[in-house]
Amino acid sequence: MFDGLEMLQVSGASGDQVNYDRIEVSTPVKQKASLLHLENSTPKIKWVDHLRRIQVNQDQQAFAELFSYFAPRVKAFLIKSGANPGLAEECTQEVMATLWHKAHLFDPSRAGVSTWIFTIARNKKIDALRKQRRPEPEDLTWGPEAEPEAADVLALQQETKNLSEAITRLPEQQRDLIKRAYYGDLSHSEIAAETGLPLGTIKSRLRLALVKLRQTMK
């Protein structure tokens, strides 16, 4: 179920506080973290730590690194969704500012960093491009004494990575269809019922995360 999970180790997570500094990703040749390496190897866990640094320390360096990776991607997404470059630039800055302000709401046992940023960019697209009200379900956020467990964080981050890899393995035509659906180039009746997306495992992982969250909220 968790391909490659054996390569991930949690070392020294102790007490109530999860310390993301101590979540190590060990690969056969251990890489010293440089930004260049991060983009090519396993950025996800690292970006989780960036968000933690922003939330806890208002770390501007961490923010700058996140910004240089994600802002150009958010901008490209908004342009493909129909924004002109000027509006896309402005909206991207607002998306990144929201990321700073809402860093405390990010739950790494329920979403990857790119997933979370995608939802903020998607919301901005509805607000600024489509100019309609945006009904959304209530937030389910953990209380101070219910931090997510490191094992859950690793498992979800690994599932997210598996899903991304599975998407890159889809036939070109299918991948193209999914892209067009997300960029709003298909009406929803054009989206085939069968997307071919392998969502089964990540769905059950996310369901488990919600069950745990509901228990801690009671």
Add this chain to the structure above:
Amino acid sequence: MNDMKMINHHLTDQLLMGYSSGNLPEAFNLVVATHLSMCDNCRAALHAFDAVGGSLLDTNETSKMDDMSLAATMKLIAAKPVVKKLAPTSSLPGPLVDYIGDDLEGVKWRPVGMGVRQAILKTSKNATARLLYIPAGSALPVHGHKGTELTLVIKGAFSDETARFSVGDVEVANEDIEHTPVAEIGEDCICLSATDAPLRFNGLVPRIVQPFLNI
């Protein structure tokens, strides 16, 4: 809405993908968000579609930011205080409360015939959201669809030719379905519905009713 009821009728993958990608009309988003507030299965499925969006974002397709972008963003951050959302106090799902207030008492119902009442909710014009009030044992007129109709049960239960729907269940009807929802005996039924094309009624009575339904 922390106590999850048994829900048997869920959103389709198309709707979840449409919601996740931000491409549904507002009225549909309202029904989807309200169902998500009541259904953890669909909430988990939505997060999976969000993850698909995340991996599409996390590719090499980029667009260069302006030179002073980061500095401008730091200014935005400094200027904008964090807004805290108030905890919900209503027993109704949060997204619905945003449109009608804390309870059903304040809803301005209009009769549409045969005891059925409705209230159109204000959304963007490309689709229509409405609350429907069907007295216990009464039926909605027979109708078919050109587009898609979502019907989410908020209170009570109804049955039609296809199945039984109770609180939290959502019926997704397309143009193939012609149906007559009947509220169950014993309790009035309240539904939140969204349509993206005018409903098509059959027979004399519905033709009289149609103008009142404002569709």
